[in-house]
Amino acid sequence: MSEHRIFELGDFALQKGSVLPNARIGYLTLGELNAARDNVVLCPTWFTAVPADTAFVMTGPGRALDPERWFIVVPNHFGAGVSSSPSNTPPPFERGRFPRVTTYDNVRAQHRLLTEGLGVERIRLATSWSMGACQVYAWAAAYPDMVDAIAPIAGSARTADYNKVFLAGNIAAIKGDSAWNEGFYDRPPVAGLRAMAAVYAGWGLSEPFYRGKEYRLFGAKDVPEFIELFWEGFFLKSDANDLLAQMATWWHNDIGDHASFAENFEAALGAISARAIILPAELDRYFPPVDAEYEAQHMTNAECRVIPSTWGHMAPLEPASQQFIDAALQELLE
Numbered sequence: 001m002s003e004h005r006i007f008e009l010g011d012f013a014l015q016k017g018s019v020l021p022n023a024r025i026g027y028l029t030l031g032e033l034n035a036a037r038d039n040v041v042l043c044p045t046w047f048t049a050v051p052a053d054t055a056f057v058m059t060g061p062g063r064a065l066d067p068e069r070w071f072i073v074v075p076n077h078f079g080a081g082v083s084s085s086p087s088n089t090p091p092p093f094e095r096g097r098f099p100r101v102t103t104y105d106n107v108r109a110q111h112r113l114l115t116e117g118l119g120v121e122r123i124r125l126a127t128s129w130s131m132g133a134c135q136v137y138a139w140a141a142a143y144p145d146m147v148d149a150i151a152p153i154a155g156s157a158r159t160a161d162y163n164k165v166f167l168a169g170n171i172a173a174i175k176g177d178s179a180w181n182e183g184f185y186d187r188p189p190v191a192g193l194r195a196m197a198a199v200y201a202g203w204g205l206s207e208p209f210y211r212g213k214e215y216r217l218f219g220a221k222d223v224p225e226f227i228e229l230f231w232e233g234f235f236l237k238s239d240a241n242d243l244l245a246q247m248a249t250w251w252h253n254d255i256g257d258h259a260s261f262a263e264n265f266e267a268a269l270g271a272i273s274a275r276a277i278i279l280p281a282e283l284d285r286y287f288p289p290v291d292a293e294y295e296a297q298h299m300t301n302a303e304c305r306v307i308p309s310t311w312g313h314m315a316p317l318e319p320a321s322q323q324f325i326d327a328a329l330q331e332l333l334e
Helices: 051-058 103-117 131-142 161-175 190-204 207-211 214-218 223-236 240-251 265-270 289-297 312-317 319-333
Strands: 005-013 019-030 040-042 071-075 125-129 149-153 275-278 302-304
Touching (some): 019 051, 040 103, 071 103, 125 131, 125 319, 131 240, 161 190, 161 240, 190 312, 289 302, 312 319
Parallel strands (some): 040 125, 125 149
Antiparallel strands (some): 019 071
16 A cells, blocks of 8 residues: 655635644545546545555455545545644644644545645545544535535534533543643653543443453453553554544534535535435444434435444444445445
């Protein structure tokens, strides 16, 4: 897999009023753009993911998103460590001073990448998981004439209040570490990151997953070892300020929060004309199917297909769920 590249955005005006100097977006491409320029698949990153992570989970030979057939663009959202983030931005927006970025800021930056940087005028399919799915909804609402089809996976067009309860626990875990120092820490707030891992372990997977001891599939003998091996490993590699910046974007995610829709969530959903298959995970606790079903009802050409899995929000990592997802993606692509 090729290394990520950087698209320079210059001084980038953010939706909520700040200007991010010398902003940049990291991205990865797989496959080749065909002569007709009609084989483009957009796959934005999710929470904590760099482009290679997303490409590894979503694409591959023989899969629906096969680089031998499709030109797959994987842009990294702001705050995720490759694009402009607290960990790589110089003063005055370094570390705890990084400005609030919205989902629409990410989409507008990605639009510039595709149109100015890659010469793409049309997207055959936009799909991704979790925070990536949130960006997929915003893409289809903001650029309805550019996107043919979408498949948001275990995400939502607006972050629900119960989802915010989950995020509040993660935020409190990091900020409660004595090393936190308002984001200007001399050493990483490791205790806070470990506490966040423990919070995430209960929300990210389902009760049936733990009752069936499916964590053994990950090589863990019990719950403490699973938290340490999987969840702590997942978050200790991340910068705490980057995590908080991403969670701020996630918290405020709402496709109705756009000048075209004047805070009208249902109007924003109704503006999505792309063919849509929405793929919530059956036991996802913070992006539950009930939200996806409501969104589908207010879109013009959408259906909701629930991924049957005990893996909760992490269902897209399960091989059987990947087959279910790929079948829907294949249908949209054909």
